[in-house]
Amino acid sequence: MSAPTSSAFVQTSIAIVDDDASVRVSLKRLCTVFGLQATAYASGREFLTALEDGGSRADCLLLDAHMPEMTGSELQRHLVAKGISIPTIVFTADDTPELLAHYTATGIVAFLRKPLSSEDLLAAIERAVRRKE
Amino acid sequence: MLRYPEIGTAVLYSPYAFLTAALVVSRRRDWIWYILVASAAHFVTHWPQWTLSWVVFADAANIARALVAALLLNRLVGTPPHLDSARSLTLFIVCAVVAAPAVGATIGAANVVLHGAASTYWQPWTTWFVSNALTGLAALPAAIVGFAYVFGISPWHPDRSRVIEALLLLIALAATCALAFTPGFKWPTLVLLLSAPLPILIWAALRFGPGGASASLTWITYSVIWNIDRGADSLFGSLDESILALQIFVLFTAAPVLWLAAIATARHSVAQLHHALLASLQDQIAILDAHGMVIEVNESWRRFAATSDAHAIHRVLPGDDYLAVCQSWADRGDAIAADVAAGVKDVLRRTRRRFELEYDQTQGDRRETYAKSIEALERAGGGAVVMRANVTARRQARVEIEEQRRELSHLARVSVLGQLSGAFAHELNQPLTAILSNAETARHVIRHASPDLDYLGDILQDIIADDQRAAAMIQRLRGLLKRGDRRLQHIAIRELIDDVLELARTELMTRRVEVVTDINPTLPALWGDKVQLQQVMLNLILNACEAMGAAAESGRRLVLAADFDAPGRVHLAIRDNGTGIAPELIDRLFEPFVTSKPDGLGLGLSISRTIVAAHGGRLWGQNNHGGGATMHCVLPVASDDGTTLPVLAAMRDT
Numbered sequence: 173m174s175a176p177t178s179s180a181f182v183q184t185s186i187a188i189v190d191d192d193a194s195v196r197v198s199l200k201r202l203c204t205v206f207g208l209q210a211t212a213y214a215s216g217r218e219f220l221t222a223l224e225d226g227g228s229r230a231d232c233l234l235l236d237a238h239m240p241e242m243t244g245s246e247l248q249r250h251l252v253a254k255g256i257s258i259p260t261i262v263f264t265a266d267d268t269p270e271l272l273a274h275y276t277a278t279g280i281v282a283f284l285r286k287p288l289s290s291e292d293l294l295a296a297i298e299r300a301v302r303r304k305e
Numbered sequence: 306m307l308r309y310p311e312i313g314t315a316v317l318y319s320p321y322a323f324l325t326a327a328l329v330v331s332r333r334r335d336w337i338w339y340i341l342v343a344s345a346a347h348f349v350t351h352w353p354q355w356t357l358s359w360v361v362f363a364d365a366a367n368i369a370r371a372l373v374a375a376l377l378l379n380r381l382v383g384t385p386p387h388l389d390s391a392r393s394l395t396l397f398i399v400c401a402v403v404a405a406p407a408v409g410a411t412i413g414a415a416n417v418v419l420h421g422a423a424s425t426y427w428q429p430w431t432t433w434f435v436s437n438a439l440t441g442l443a444a445l446p447a448a449i450v451g452f453a454y455v456f457g458i459s460p461w462h463p464d465r466s467r468v469i470e471a472l473l474l475l476i477a478l479a480a481t482c483a484l485a486f487t488p489g490f491k492w493p494t495l496v497l498l499l500s501a502p503l504p505i506l507i508w509a510a511l512r513f514g515p516g517g518a519s520a521s522l523t524w525i526t527y528s529v530i531w532n533i534d535r536g537a538d539s540l541f542g543s544l545d546e547s548i549l550a551l552q553i554f555v556l557f558t559a560a561p562v563l564w565l566a567a568i569a570t571a572r573h574s575v576a577q578l579h580h581a582l583l584a585s586l587q588d589q590i591a592i593l594d595a596h597g598m599v600i601e602v603n604e605s606w607r608r609f610a611a612t613s614d615a616h617a618i619h620r621v622l623p624g625d626d627y628l629a630v631c632q633s634w635a636d637r638g639d640a641i642a643a644d645v646a647a648g649v650k651d652v653l654r655r656t657r658r659r660f661e662l663e664y665d666q667t668q669g670d671r672r673e674t675y676a677k678s679i680e681a682l683e684r685a686g687g688g689a690v691v692m693r694a695n696v697t698a699r700r701q702a703r704v705e706i707e708e709q710r711r712e713l714s715h716l717a718r719v720s721v722l723g724q725l726s727g728a729f730a731h732e733l734n735q736p737l738t739a740i741l742s743n744a745e746t747a748r749h750v751i752r753h754a755s756p757d758l759d760y761l762g763d764i765l766q767d768i769i770a771d772d773q774r775a776a777a778m779i780q781r782l783r784g785l786l787k788r789g790d791r792r793l794q795h796i797a798i799r800e801l802i803d804d805v806l807e808l809a810r811t812e813l814m815t816r817r818v819e820v821v822t823d824i825n826p827t828l829p830a831l832w833g834d835k836v837q838l839q840q841v842m843l844n845l846i847l848n849a850c851e852a853m854g855a856a857a858e859s860g861r862r863l864v865l866a867a868d869f870d871a872p873g874r875v876h877l878a879i880r881d882n883g884t885g886i887a888p889e890l891i892d893r894l895f896e897p898f899v900t901s902k903p904d905g906l907g908l909g910l911s912i913s914r915t916i917v918a919a920h921g922g923r924l925w926g927q928n929n930h931g932g933g934a935t936m937h938c939v940l941p942v943a944s945d946d947g948t949t950l951p952v953l954a955a956m957r958d959t
Contacts, residue, residue, distance in 0.1 A: 192735045194771050198742035201764065205746045238731055240814045265734030266727050287738040290745040 184301050187230035187258070188212040189219050189247065191239040195286075199234060202290055208297070215239060216247035223256065230258050232281075232300040234293075237264035237271060248278055259300035263288055317526050317555075320347070321370060321409070321440045325401065326448035328375035330385040330456050336375070340368055362416040370409030370437060374401045374445075385453045388446055388515035389574055394567040398560065401445050406437030435552055442559040443522040450516025470512060478505050478521055482528035506558065510566035514573075518566040522559050526551065588694040591621065595687035597628025597649055606693075614668050618642055619693065627691065628653070645677065652679045652689045663696065674700045710915065715788045717912045718840045722785055724847060728811035732778055736771035743768050781808060784836055785843075795830040795943055796838060798867050798875060805842040806865075809850075816850050817858040823866040828875055832943030833920045841913040841924070845879045845936045848909065852883030852934060870939050874922075877940065882933035886926055894926055 186208050190196045196212040203210035211230075213219040216239065223230075237244040244262055251258065262275045263284040275283050281303060282296035320343060327339045344364050351360045377400035378386045382393050410433035417429035453459040463471070485501040502525050510518040533547045583590060583603035590603040599621050602610070610620045618634055621627050628649050634642035641664050648660030660679040665672055676696040682688035722729070747764045750756050781804065802822060806813070813820055831838070846863065853861040862882050870876035886894060893899045895914045900907030910924075917924040922940035929935055 192739070194739035194767065194774070195735055195742075198739040198746070198767065201746045202742040205749045238811075238815070240817075263738075265731040265738075268727075286734040287741040289741070290749075 183209070184231045184297065185209040185229055186211070186232050186234060186297065187219060188234045189214075189216055189239075189244075190234075190236040191215060192236070195236070199288075199293075202293070203234075203297075206290075206294060216242035216244075216250065219247065220250055220254075223254075232297055233258045233260040235260055235262050237262050237275070238266060245274065245278070259303045261293070261296045261300060317443065317523075317530065318436050318440045319444060320367060321374075321406075321437055322444040322448040324367065324371040325374040325378075325405070325441075325445060326452040328371060329378045329449060330452045330458050336372075340371075343371070344368065356420070359416065359420050362419070363413065366409050366412035366416060366433075369412055370405045373408045374405030374441070377401075377404060385458050386449060388449075388563070388567050389570040391564060391568055391571070394515065394564055397446070398442070402438045402441040406434050406441060409437050410434035439526075439552060439555045439559075442563070443526050443555050444519060446515040446519030446563060447517075447523055448519075450514075450519070471517075474505065474509055474513070474517070474521070477508075478502065478524055481505055482525055486529050486532040503558065506562045507565065510562050511569045513566075514570040515563050515566040518562050519559075522555065522562065526555055529554075588692045589619070590693075591627065591691040592682065593627055593649070593653070593689045593691060595653060597626060597653060597689075599623050599625050599627050600688070609693075616642075616666075618645065645679070648679050649689060649691070652681050653687065655681060655687070663700075673697045711788070711791075713908070714837065714840070714912050714916065717844075717908045718785055718836075721840065721844055721847060721909065722782065725809070725812050728809075728815065729778075729782060731811050733775055736775040736778075739771045740768050740775075743771075785839060789836065791834045792836070793832060793834060796833060796835050797830050798828050798877070799824055799826070801831070801835065801838055801842065802865055802867070805839050805846060808839075808843060809846050812847070812850065813863070816853070816861065818850055818853060818861040818863050821862065821864045823864060823868075825868045828867060828869065829942040831875065831920075831940050833940070834916075837916045838920070838940075841916050841938070842877075842879075844909045844913050845938075848936075849879055849881035849883065849934075852885070853881050855884055856882060873944075874939050874941050877938040878935050879938075880929065880933065880935040882929070882931075885928040885932060885934045891926070891928070895924070 186203050188196055188199050188203070188210060190199065190212070191214055193214070196214065200210045200212045211222075213222065219233075235244045235247065242250075244264075248260065260278075260280045261282045261284060262280050263286055264271060265286040267283075267285045272283055281300045282292075284292055284296060324339060324343045327343075328336055331339065347364045347367060348360060351363065355363075378397065381396045381400060382388075386393065386397060388394050388397055410430045413433040414423075414426055414430035417423045417433075418426050423429045450459070454461055481502050502521075506518060506521055506525075509521040513520075529547075529551050533544070533551070583601070586603055587605060589606040589609050591599050591606050592601045594600050601623055602621075606619075607622070609615055610622060616634075618627070618631050621630055628646065631642045631646035631649060635646045641662070644662055648662065651657045652660050658681050662677045663674065664677070665674050667673075673695055674697045675693055677691070677693045680690045680692065682690055743764045747761055747768075750761055750764075785808075802824065806820060806822075846865075849863050850861075853863070860882065864878070864880040866878045866880070868876055887901060890899060890901055895910050896907075897911040898907040899911075910926075914924045917938055917940065920940055922938060924936070924938045926934055926936045
């Protein structure tokens with residue numbers, strides 16, 4: 173596997189939102205090792221707070237669909253309401269056609285099934301970066 | 306035939322017996338034909354020697370008497386009347402020996418007086434009455450038995466010995482009558498003369514019942530009448546004295562002899578029933594007296610006692626000392642014999658009413674299960690009944706039922722887990738996702754010339770932890786999925802609830818259900834099958850989630866509470882604030898195939914209740930006042946010595 177090397181890619185800032193600590197930490201490691209700037213958040217609320225504080229910017233959002241309190245789509249609604257648009261990659265273990273259709277309708281970059289292969293993930297991130305550009 | 310000379314009335318009037326007997330054994334709508342035939346016979350034999358009006362009047366008296374007797378007998382004694390008890394014989398005498406002859410005498414005496422054959426009314430009345438009463442007493446029972454046989458109502462299937470005995474009786478009767486009553490044969494006294502047939506009458510009564518006794522009496526009576534006719538003077542003195550002697554004889558002999566016959570019949574039929582009953586029972590039965598001696602055994606016992614398999618305690622026969630045999634085997638170390646001996650002693654002493662024992666025994670190459678019970682004999686003399694039955698088939702059926710129950714319970718469990726499959730996929734995918742990402746990161750890191758080994762160590766540590774997490778998850782699932790045998794153990798309530806909540810965690814999260822637990826930390830452990838109790842709790846929790854589907858997401862709240870109930874019992878409550886139980890379902894909630902879910906099988910609650918009941922507990926549901934429903938489950942705690950519950954013990958042993 174070879175990492176994309178475009179300068180735009182390397183400077184990309186990734187926000188990871190997942191309630192599961194193991195998944196969160198491992199995804200952050202994976203992104204970091206491929207040269208991405210990754211920050212992990214345990215919940216949608218935590219991410220929103222960081223955005224509001226202004227200390228955070230995100231070029232791409234890695235979002236778990238399945239979380240307590242605030243699900244992935246709820247977070248998306250909050251972002252839309254705040255006028256924030258971030259290219260988003262949604263991942264889930266529960267890839268029902270209904271869920272896929274729901275997220276596709278919101279204009280996400282990719283819908284990935286857990287466990288994620290690094291190739292799929294990096295390819296999706298690249299697509300997200302291009303969309304951002 | 307012997308008649309009272311002045312009024313023409315027979316001493317023993319057989320037509321009364323014949324007509325009455327024909328009526329009591331036939332259908333009422335046929336009575337008219339018998340009455341017509343009897344009347345015709347009456348006319349042929351009496352007219353024209355007697356005037357027409359006399360014959361008609363006398364016939365009316367005969368018919369009235371027979372009708373009264375037949376109606377009363379059918380009503381009070383039966384159709385046909387069976388003289389097989391002291392009570393039925395008493396009623397028979399009241400109807401056929403007192404009431405009907407009185408009616409006949411009232412009409413008959415009026416006839417005699419109206420035709421100027423007697424000056425007073427009471428003299429012919431008494432003559433008529435005594436004549437008919439004697440007929441009723443001596444001849445009617447035999448006539449009824451005879452007619453019932455002829456009409457096919459009471460078929461008689463005697464064996465050869467019985468026929469021979471009847472013939473011997475007949476010969477003895479004929480010989481005695483011939484000897485005693487033949488003119489010229491001088492007996493010392495008159496009393497002795499008439500008591501001669503008594504032993505034969507008693508024989509007839511004891512062995513042939515009221516029918517035989519009555520037939521013998523009739524024979525004797527006619528024998529005496531015939532002999533008086535031939536030479537009255539030489540037999541009993543004058544004609545009047547002879548008639549009086551005969552009347553006294555019949556009156557004082559017939560009633561006691563018939564009574565004896567009825568009681569003998571009653572005893573005989575009770576004894577027959579008793580033997581038939583014992584013989585018809587498949588169980589082996591022995592009856593013991595108060596000292597443990599065998600009084601009686603049935604056919605089944607006798608058959609088994611004759612086989613080589615039979616243990617010595619089952620080879621005892623009437624006259625043997627059962628208790629002593631059991632005791633001697635107990636002394637030789639036979640555990641079953643010791644149990645039985647103790648049980649027999651208890652029952653004979655009345656310290657307990659019943660003793661039961663189930664044990665296996667090898668018979669040939671088969672292993673059979675026997676149930677033995679010893680039951681107190683409820684009678685003045687005490688004693689006990691020993692019953693032994695082969696219950697192998699019954700036990701086999703019980704094992705099969707338990708097997709099916711377990712199968713069904715397993716299916717229900719699998720189906721509950723099926724509902725959670727999405728949640729389980731999610732739970733397993735979390736560690737797998739982390740493991741994959743960590744592994745790919747590590748692979749990338751080691752391509753560097755000088756990889757950071759500490760960093761790699763952290764990654765590997767996380768991989769191990771996630772792997773263990775996935776394995777634990779699979780282990781939990783496996784416990785519920787596999788079709789294991791019942792395993793009894795101590796179960797901490799906190800642990801039980803936490804395990805189930807862990808299984809349902811993702812489902813509860815997805816459904817946005819807030820879970821509150823309120824568990825008394827001092828609760829003792831339960832004793833039971835953990836998997837089964839988990840199944841019950843999981844089922845109740847998922848039902849509650851289902852019920853809260855319609856409630857607003859923010860308000861879904863599941864409360865799991867556990868506290869003391871009655872001493873030795875724990876009360877678990879699973880309270881939701883969902884839609885509650887539909888009124889039409891509330892009474893049938895635990896019946897199988899009753900469900901409120903469109904795709905539900907309706908087995909979950911019914912199986913849950915079976916499981917709870919098998920743990921000696923109780924499961925029920927009710928609606929809350931403020932909306933939603935609560936399922937209540939009361940379970941016994943493990944006893945102090947940690948021993949098992951009787952209910953579960955029985956199930957485990959099968």
